[in-house]
Amino acid sequence: MDTLLSGSDYNQLRAFVAVGELLSFSRAAETLGVSPSALSQMVRGFEERVGVRLLNRTTRSVALTEAGETLFRRVRPVVSELGEAIGQVRRSRERPAGTVRIHAFRSAAEAYLDPILPGFARAYPDVVLDITLDDAVVDIVAGGFDAAIRIGEVIEHDMVAVRLGPEMRQIAVAAPDYLAAHGRPEHPRDLVRHRCIRWRWPGHATPYAWEFFEDGRWFSVAVEGPLIVDDKQMARRAALRGIGIGFAVEQAVADDIAAGRLVPLLERWSAPFPGLFLCYPQQRQMAPALRAFIDAVRQAAP
Secondary structure, rough: OOOOOOHHHHHHHHHHHHHHHOOOOHHHHHOOOOOHHHHHHHHHHHHHHHOOOOEEEOOOOOOOOHHHHHHHHHHHHHHHHHHHHHHHHHHHHHHOOOEEEEEOHHHHHHHHHHHHHHHHHHHHHHHHHEEEOOOOOOOOOOOOOOOOEEEHHHOOEEEEEEEEEOOOOOOEEEEEHHHHHOOOOOOOHHHOOOOEEOOOOOOOOOOOEEEEEEOOEEEEEEOOEEEEEEEHHHHHHHOOOOOOEEEEEEEHHHHHHHHOEEEEEEEOOOOOEOOOEEEEEOOOOOHHHHHHHHHHHHHHOO
């Protein structure tokens, strides 16, 4: 035989081994889930391929020839091992296993990843979640990630995007002590005369310009101030200490506002924008581990 087997070669070899084990075309056909005539055709084709008769057939019995017996003893363990290997691959497709690489904004991880981790680890012990927490906007595919959680405004158009939460909005906030010392801005453009805590997207050279909404359009204000950070929690803490006016997602400072530690500013010009989404590349065949992760995140989302 040729060194490499085609799909039809394997099916013929498997048919021969089944008949050699059971010495019955009808029982072998039942085991393989094919008709006796189809099985007989496969075995006949296999005999033509190897160029020697392997089975003696009568209307009442089937027996291996001497050449058939020799070949049967050699190929039976090979066919069995191949069958087990193929079965293992099929089972691995059904049972989630392997590594899922995830890129997530820090706030998104706290809201949507932390809550699912204990249950996911119990339900899928063979899956490893490799999570990178970073507020940078990276190319998911080029970065080798399977999925990401980020705000809707920075999702590539060719990604599948699943909404996880409501719309969000950013608001300016300041500690009461800061307002007592420096006054309160009445319009976003007044911010240029205030000390502001600036935030820089990771990987960007210049700080983010604060965005506001007026008369049906967005506009930006390039603020100044004594502090530039690339971590939003550090910016929040600086605002709490009265260092300057901060700019934060409303949900992230809701408790501080409710407790009076921070005062919301310029809310009239703060409009909502798309919130957090789970996104991943479109794919025809999704790995079970990735599907399990996506389902877990979606089910846990409010």
